[in-house]
Amino acid sequence: MNEFIANATPLRLERFPPLTDDPLQAWDAADELLHQAHQLPDGPVWILNDHFGALACAFATDEPARPLHWINDSFVAHQAVAQNLELNDLPPLSGCYRDMDELAEQPLPAGVVIKLPRSLRLLTWQLDWLNQHLPAGTPVVIGARQKEMPSTLPNLTRTLLDEVHPSRAVKKARLVYGQLSGRHSGMEAVLSWPCEEIDQEVINYPNTYGSQRLDIGARLLLKHLPASDGLIVDLGCGNGVLSVAALKANPDCRVLAVDESWHGIRACRDNTAEFGERIEILWNDCLSEVEGGSADLVLCNPPFHQQQAVTDHIAWQMFRDARRVLKMGGRLRIVGNRHLGYHIKLARLFGGCQTIASNAKFVVLEAQKR
Template sequence: MDILRNAFGEFQLARFPRRKREQLRAWDAADEYILQHLSENKLINPQANVLILNDQFGALTISLTPFKPELISDSWLAHAGIKANLTDNQINPEEVTLHTSLDYPEQPFDVVLIKVPKSLAMLEDQLIRVKPLLKPNSIVVAGAMAKSIHTSTLKLFEKIIGPTTTSLAQKKARLIFSEVDTAITLTDSPYPSTYPLENTHYQISNHAAVFSRDSLDIGTRFFLQHLPRSDGYENIIDLGCGNGLVGLIAADKNPSASLSFVDESFMAVDSAKINFTRAFGDERKARFTATDCLQGFAKSSYDLVLNNPPFHQNNVVGDFIAQQMFRESYGVLKQAGELWVIGNRHLGYHISLKKIFGNCTTVASNKKFIILKAVKQ
């Protein structure tokens, strides 16, 4: 656990989920730059209503708890990490109000702080939703590492919020400043967007944060072609479900099975719910859960887990999430239960699966992807 020091105090912060021998900090230079700018320019006072978007683990939120900030995040992990860090710093959780990306507040804010998301679509959706919450004199400050701020990023701020400028780079981070232009005509968010799923009658809806939002990605297409069918599958999990396409087609192939859709993104889980309900109506029940991998799922209770693991958390690339998914899948599977995984060939998932399950077979492969099956023995 590292110590974040700034003009607002000293705070213990850790990433979430917490791992032994963690090498990465729970904040970046953009967090430090935002807090420094607020302090040096005296932009915040005890009476200010403060809104924060996309704080990963609480660097901004916890530093500014004296101002009772409200946070919007699409990440269940971010919510859990901030709660854990509040506890570690002996801060009353009631000092902070947490919102999901689908649950925006309604009152106006004096200060809005934004960690720029990786997805341009997500930024567009957030700015459109935030604009009605701004006063003419509201302060809007956004931050990111300089490599993540592009001309397209600044154009969105100009188009939706108003005149926009940027700071000089500091520790490879930059800030964005937008003045509120009340004359800009508001439009509704174009999200969720919808496209027809090829070779089916299904319409697929996707919130702004969902991967491959406008069309079927090639990895999922390959996975869908090889999804299993069996009368023995009573309970199936679509782990890391995204828009729920894999679980939806698995439900189509296995009409007597119960489906569970799991993701750490609130928008992903809601997209999966929209798509499943549109496809099957209210008669067929399913479970939709935002959580950390399979936290909260009963041990030895599922027959099949379908998994397309992410290989990054926020901007950090690695296989640590995939490894956690594999281990927790082993725990929730019944004896003879199956984990099916798709991944890029070079990732070497078969090594981990053999270590955890004691076995691993190849279901199908092409030049880029491989589908693996591991059975709990």
């Protein structure tokens, strides 16, 4: 548990899910700088991409009467902000939303706070949406650690914002101030591309992983999908490519597709629409809401980062949840970078692990619940 100081008030903040002796903080220097130096006028604030609720808690502590509308497509982030508001005895926010489109009927903000996302495609879409729906001149402040600010960020902000100027660096973090311009980047909000491996166009939203091409790991796993006529879980489904492949290869199976990104869920829903009741799609933190002993097969291409932090705890959680959800004799088949050593984790958890396929960078592994 850690403390974030907001106007001399210590806030207790945890990442989600909470981990014993977690070395990672639930905030960074950019969160501190955004709260201390946002320069926004009084009135409602929209907060975008606040990973664990540090900004929400700081603003709520700072000005309890100020309406705060909080937007993040991550299920984990939604759990984290609720957790940290409760930890600090703070009331619920004016609204928590999964998507910008859910804000269309909300009161106009006095300003917008944006924690820089990992994907500039997501930031571009967010600025396009704000320029389309809010008055020109609405102040915007974007914050990030300097090492996370790509070289293309200045050009992007000058293209879509007016009066752009950076702050001084503080603790290796920096802010970018600007005002909405009413301009548009020309980027399509929804992309699609032909995926030969599943013989169909794949639809993707701005924060969908693999939004413009099939990633190399998924390509290898698609070549080595096992057969199953029971319930197949696509854990971390993203745009649903593995779900589509499993449904087409196994006409009698059912699929449960799960992801913590709302944009991933939307894309998966669009890409699997033809399969009707054979597929169920769930916005969730791993498999925390899925019944134990219910699945015959779990497919997984686990991430090795949470926002900007490199970590293996998500993979561990996925593997533990998969084991709980599998029936006796059920199988977990994953793909991962060779250097991550997932075979050690799977052998420890399942009592054994088999290498199905590999190339220079990736390995496909399988473990069976015994």
